[in-house]
Amino acid sequence: MTRDMTLDEFRTRQAETKRCAILEGAQRVFLRDGYERATIQKIADEAGVSTRTIYKHFDNKEALFIRLIREAARAPADVCDPGSLCCDEPPAWALRRFGMDYARLVTGDAWRDLLRVIIAEAGRTPGLGGALFEHGTCPYADAVRAYLVRRRGRGLVEIPDEKLAATQFLSMINGVLIWPRLLMNTSAPGDDELAAVVESAVGVFLARYGA
Incomplete structure (x- = not known):
């Protein structure tokens, strides 16, 4: 001392x-x-x-x-604060921001390793998977949903189910990025590869919802 x-x-x-x-x-x-x-x-x-x-x-x-x-899934506070983005922010910009941070999370070594342990224990201790979802995916999904709700409130978009839309957006990212890391033990992709995946997800999302 x-x-x-x-x-x-x-x-x-x-x-x-x-x-x-x-x-x-x-x-x-x-x-x-x-x-x-x-x-x-x-x-x-x-x-x-x-x-x-x-x-x-x-x-x-x-x-x-x-x-x-919770330590592995800790997200930037300004990204996952549901009130961090004004509804006037361009949707492509906002979705890229959320998408890139989420992509970095789900391709990290800590996330991959914990996911492997959780899958192995899912039948015996299902609460572990719920914790991963609660502390990892949910903050991002909630932030995207809140952004879409605010845009709808201003009459800028018509999305019948913002929660479903937010989940679909994140699923387009983790569906491409998680499985190679989890099953084939590939190296973590660089930012250029992450950006390409996120950009594709943003394009599909905007084509569907025109957010």
Whole structure:
């Protein structure tokens, strides 16, 4: 502890350091052993902490895994804030912005690895998949839907179901990008490839809805 740091600040920093070590250790254990065979003791050994320390930060194994999902799916606040875009923003520009950030999320190594673990455990622990959807896809879908609702409110667009339209837009992106990463272990595509996929999705969306 330095002279400029209060005791409370020192304790907070120590707690955050341990929390990060726990998450890093948990990720390695989950990816190595799978969710079912992972234990709090294994995670403690991997992280170099006690099981008691883990339980100070997380209630159980599932809470730990869901925290990993939330960390991997953390999106830029200005992108996923439903009120971040004015309805006057051109739809092609807005959709490209949402689409590129979403494409980077779903092609990342952390997302791919967690998705593999979740698929393997889907029959035994279905809540994990729900957490991935809630913290990963839903914020983007909600932001796109909110943008479309505002445009409809201004009489700029007629879309019968904005929630369905937003889901369709994101599905055109992840349907192309996720499966090669997940099943064939391909390298993460660069921004040029992501942009081409997103641009195609934007074109199809605008041709259908004229948003």
